[in-house]
Amino acid sequence: MLEQEKIPSLKKEASLKALEFVQDGMTLGLGSGSTVKFFIEALGERVQKGLKITGVPTSKETARLASGLGIPLLELSAKKKLDLTIDGADQVEVSTLNLIKGLGGALLREKLVAVNSARMLVIVDESKLVDRLGGKCPVPVEVVPFGWQTTVERLEHLGAEPHLRLGGDGQALITDGGHHIVDCHFALIEDAKTLALELKSVVGVIETGLFISIASTVIAAKQDGIVRLDR
Numbered sequence: 744m745l746e747q748e749k750i751p752s753l754k755k756e757a758s759l760k761a762l763e764f765v766q767d768g769m770t771l772g773l774g775s776g777s778t779v780k781f782f783i784e785a786l787g788e789r790v791q792k793g794l795k796i797t798g799v800p801t802s803k804e805t806a807r808l809a810s811g812l813g814i815p816l817l818e819l820s821a822k823k824k825l826d827l828t829i830d831g832a833d834q835v836e837v838s839t840l841n842l843i844k845g846l847g848g849a850l851l852r853e854k855l856v857a858v859n860s861a862r863m864l865v866i867v868d869e870s871k872l873v874d875r876l877g878g879k880c881p882v883p884v885e886v887v888p889f890g891w892q893t894t895v896e897r898l899e900h901l902g903a904e905p906h907l908r909l910g911g912d913g914q915a916l917i918t919d920g921g922h923h924i925v926d927c928h929f930a931l932i933e934d935a936k937t938l939a940l941e942l943k944s945v946v947g948v949i950e951t952g953l954f955i956s957i958a959s960t961v962i963a964a965k966q967d968g969i970v971r972l973d974r
């Protein structure tokens with residue numbers, strides 16, 4: 744049984760392991776979330792000691808953190824092919840390395856940066872590893888604010904139990920891209936690839952938090968050690 748208080752130190756362990764994948768001269772996609780925060784802090788220390796890398800941030804929050812640590816940054820539009828993206832995940836399906844991402848709200852930029860990278864390295868603690876995606880973890884779906892209520896109805900027709908995500912102010916959350924997020928609850932997802940295509944075809948949907956065949960490697964920190972999974 745994984746105790747909640749052990750999770751931060753496992754996130755940090757996975758992050759430090761990810762540093763081993765970083766080489767001088769690389770352009771790195773910098774993910775978002777509490778796990779990657781540990782990675783970016785450690786990367787910042789290496790940069791201050793002379794490591795030469797450039798980062799492409801996946802959120803305004805990551806950009807703020809990384810630039811504050813002296814990590815040189817570029818926009819994705821300035822560097823279309825990245826060497827490696829390092830990011831967290833909300834769920835990792837162990838048999839496929841398909842992911843659910845976006846509980847932190849940055850899924851659109853995270854996916855754009857990941858698919859423009861030669862490799863995507865995912866860092867997680869063991870609580871994120873699952874046999875099947877879905878269940879208690881919703882699939883975040885980024886939608887256009889215009890007429891979002893109608894998009895929600897179309898999502899319901901796909902079998903989702905959708906909930907508009909609210910921000911701290913109780914209003915609909917606005918993403919870095921100016922959109923809303925609808926958290927779609929499903930039972931365990933039998934065929935994540937098909938569901939991703941179906942969700943993507945809904946009018947009003949911009950992107951989904953289902954990352955299918957994108958992750959190359961997962962580093963999972965478990966209480967009894969670190970596990971590496973490759974696709």
Ligand code: A5P
Pocket residue numbers: 774775776777778779830831832833843844845846847848849850853
């Ligand atoms: C951000 O939008 C998400 O995709 C995060 O990568 C994901 O939620 C993992 O976050 P934590 O590392 O905070 O669990």
